[in-house]
Amino acid sequence: MKNLDLYIDGKHVAASNNATFERKNPVTGETVTIAAAASLDDAAKAVDAAARAFPAWSETGPAERRKMLLDAAASLTGRADDIVKAMGEEIGATEGWARFNVMLASNMLIEAASLTTQIKGEIIPSNRPGSMAMAVRQPAGVVLAMAPWNAPVILGIRSIATPLACGNTVVMKTSELCPRTHALIIEAVAQGGLPDGVLNAISNAPEDAPALVEAMIANPAVRRINFTGSTRVGKVIGELAGRHLKPALLELGGKAPMILLEDADVDAAVAAAGFGAYMNQGQICMSTERIIVVGSVGDTFVEAFSKKVAQLTAGDPREGSSPLGSLVNLSAAERIRDLIEDGVAKGAKLIAGGGKGTILNAVALDYVTPDMRLYTEESFGPVVSIIRAGSVDEAVRIANDSEFGLSSAVFSKDIMRAMSVAKRIESGICHINGPTVHDEAQMPFGGVKASGYGRFGGNWGIAEFTELRWITIQDGTPHYPI
Known part of the structure; x- marks a missing residue:
């Protein structure tokens, strides 16, 4: 030093x-x-x-x-x-x-x-x-x-x-x-x-x-x-x-949504969500904060995603043995714990989690609703909300039900349908069948x-x-x- x-x-x-x-x-x-x-x-x-x-x-x-x-x-x-x-x-x-x-x-x-x-x-x-x-x-x-x-x-x-x-x-x-x-x-x-x-x-x-x-x-x-x-x-x-x-x-700031249509490739979505939500402990402006699942794909996705989340544990980065490192400070960790506790107290289902101090494992909350703080507040941490939607129109409405509009993603095997949804999302960036976290030097970013x-x-x-x-x-x- x-x-x-x-x-x-x-x-x-x-x-x-x-x-x-x-x-x-x-x-x-x-x-x-x-x-x-x-x-x-x-x-x-x-x-x-x-x-x-x-x-x-x-x-x-x-x-x-x-x-x-x-x-x-x-x-x-x-x-x-x-x-x-x-x-x-x-x-x-x-x-x-x-x-x-x-x-x-x-x-x-x-x-x-x-x-x-x-x-x-x-x-x-x-x-x-x-x-x-x-x-x-x-x-x-x-x-x-x-x-x-x-x-x-x-x-x-x-x-x-x-x-x-x-x-x-x-x-x-x-x-x-x-x-x-x-x-x-x-x-x-x-x-x-x-x-x-x-x-x-x-x-x-x-x-x-x-x-x-x-x-x-x-x-x-x-x-x-x-x-x-x-x-x-x-x-x-x-x-x-x-x-x-x-x-x-x-x-x-951002509150990036990832919409999964009924025909989404679940394995690809799980991989993208795991990376997008938890890379750098979720401390990225493009981090996947909301996973919006449409209809029957929800249960299939949650079952597969739960296994992914459970594997993403955190540790001291100087030891290099864990996929996730530390949050930037204790106040950030405490704020994220408060968001999680608020969601669980109001009926969200906790998927994995744990940790102490600034070392927090990956967390997902299923059945997040608008009365929970996590629905609207940017977490900027290793936690993602799963929100159930009954239709594509409802999914788009939920995606746009945010003050933020930085990055987003849509997963579907029907590319033209996904493109139609992407155009309706209020964000500067949208990736079809890719994670919300994506940056290249030559692209228009904002x-x-x-x-x-x-x-x-x-x-x-x-x-x-x-x-x-x-x-x-x-x-x-x-x-x-x-």
Whole structure:
């Protein structure tokens, strides 16, 4: 364990007041990271550094930016062992989840590298004689990036890769729950050869976050904001961004439904539900939170799924002997236990479960109804609701009976019927005969309703992090009414 510094203008520096904060291991409670706690002055310095670096970086050629991002991808892959250790100690992640994070995040950097030559404009026919009109995309300026702890490498890299590829400079506010993990990815990307000030990062004590975020959003140099995290905090970010008329990309909470039609392949659905509901202990925004079974498929599915759930036990990830690891902290575990107890008390049938402290085995509750908290609240843990529906229309109604709309899935052997159902689900993402947890670097990723707005991924990210400008070239011939 070592003290972590801020990263501003290409240098590792202590907080201006030498303040620090601790991150403790969720299983043992021991301190595993001590990080610098940025002040408002430090945040301003980070934004200023990014603003100074912007003019030169925005004019850097696409080939040069591409090479740096590809080098960053290789550097990140080379830090995999360090990242596995940090994720295990800071957030209780399993080695498998940590290595998947590194793999997908590396792909995101490679995809971002490919975008440097895809930032295109077009010629538009003009009504003015002797005029050529162009739609041109240009870098926006300083981007404020905020990524969460649950998939810290994937979401951390996602928050900075496309902005950098588009010629923006970045200030990343790292998560208070995984400052060392986020510091490792910042180091890896910087080692790709980025000029000083192009990428900056500040860590902060939890209690300082509101003031720091508000000050950075208000800073005139910040032109774009992206935030991935809870809907509760996302609403605050969106309000602040709106107050200052700054575009924000918000990827927020989820309550992903998986609908099983009567002809669903039960074995395939069981495998997808097991992965979608319990990967990373259910601490994924796309996690399968609701399994909606239509008619007679319900009993068949529950019988098979119960066997799968019983096998998914949890343990200390440092021992590496269990498919599930630890929850991020004790309060998360207690909240999930409360949700389970509420459901059981109101008539839900408990399928498997158990554990103690932050170590919770996989849990499923059958016959979940709207009067139970688990029906509407995002659990963000290793628990899934099974809800019975009498018809396809009822299943769709239940799926849409949520404030969230990020990911979803439909299982059926009749693909056209499944496609019809998929179109009716209010979500940014829907997978037919696949799990709700699915991410690829080149895909448009984002939600609707309380799951946020805007899209990460591929060419769709370019629109989020560039300014679309109208520029004309005219021959100077007067065509004016006065």
